[in-house]
Amino acid sequence: MKRILSLTRRCIQDFNMIDDGDKIGVGVSGGKDSLVLLKALKLYQNFSPKKFELEAFTVDLGFDNFDVKTIDNYCKSINVPFNLKRTHIKNIVFDIRKEKNPCSLCAKMRRGALHNALKEKGFNKLALGHHADDAIETLFLSMFYEGRLKTLPPKTFLTRKEIYVIRPFLYLDEKDIKGIVNKYKIPIVKNPCPVDKKTKREEIHNILMDIYKKIPGARDNILTALKNKDELSLWF
Numbered sequence: 493m494k495r496i497l498s499l500t501r502r503c504i505q506d507f508n509m510i511d512d513g514d515k516i517g518v519g520v521s522g523g524k525d526s527l528v529l530l531k532a533l534k535l536y537q538n539f540s541p542k543k544f545e546l547e548a549f550t551v552d553l554g555f556d557n558f559d560v561k562t563i564d565n566y567c568k569s570i571n572v573p574f575n576l577k578r579t580h581i582k583n584i585v586f587d588i589r590k591e592k593n594p595c596s597l598c599a600k601m602r603r604g605a606l607h608n609a610l611k612e613k614g615f616n617k618l619a620l621g622h623h624a625d626d627a628i629e630t631l632f633l634s635m636f637y638e639g640r641l642k643t644l645p646p647k648t649f650l651t652r653k654e655i656y657v658i659r660p661f662l663y664l665d666e667k668d669i670k671g672i673v674n675k676y677k678i679p680i681v682k683n684p685c686p687v688d689k690k691t692k693r694e695e696i697h698n699i700l701m702d703i704y705k706k707i708p709g710a711r712d713n714i715l716t717a718l719k720n721k722d723e724l725s726l727w728f
């Protein structure tokens with residue numbers, strides 16, 4: 493946990509993510525990344541130079557068997573207030589609109605529900621559990637499918653909602669998070685979505701794993717490239 497906290501603190505400070513008096517809501521899906529983020533921010537609260545409030549927010553997409561109780565109990569165990577937003581997103585995306593590519597509409601609606609839930613409770617920052625490997629996957633997804641160089645930003649301001657979105661885990665590797673889950677026995681909730689692990693992101697993930705095997709150092713170099721704003725040599 494020491495490594496996780498040190499990288500989280502560095503990321504928070506490098507991008508000026510937290511200010512005194514912030515009310516930070518962590519988007520908690522029940523997956524490993526957001527549960528570990530919640531735990532890490534709860535611990536960070538103890539030594540952070542900036543004083544902030546912390547609560548968990550979960551959007552229930554409306555799938556059967558979504559295990560809210562486990563998330564609620566975990567929040568209680570680490571003493572973080574838990575907020576649940578129930579929605580009919582599954583119904584709209586899968587049953588009514590029968591979307592062939594459901595992920596983008598579902599994610600858009602989920603983000604909307606999450607922002608509204610925070611706004612209703614007067615929270616000004618939303619923390620998401622994306623880590624460095626998510627940022628690399630997003631970079632390649634954007635290039636391959638959208639023709640643009642783009643990745644997950646550490647901190648963005650949503651002008652319409654007047655909420656900041658922060659990603660304090662962007663310096664972390666996925667394997668760091670997996671290690672913590674095992675060590676601290678963090679109770680992961682099964683993702684009830686039928687297309688989980690069958691997405692373009694998963695495909696890119698597998699391609700990247702092959703590349704990392706063939707080119708040792710590729711992953712570190714991609715991350716260096718993401719941070720290196722003085723070395724952008726493109727066609728403009």
Ligand SMILES: Nc1ncnc2c1ncn2[C@@H]1O[C@H](COP(=O)(O)OP(=O)(O)OP(=O)(O)O)[C@@H](O)[C@H]1O
Pocket residue numbers: 518519520521522523524525526527549550551552553602606619620621622626
């Ligand atoms: N249903 C939800 N309710 C609240 N927040 C969510 C929900 N789903 C996702 N999030 C937030 O958005 C982030 C990115 O979501 P994504 O679906 O890419 O999950 P992920 O990378 O598998 O992370 P996790 O392991 O936390 O599920 C999560 O880490 C979490 O902070």
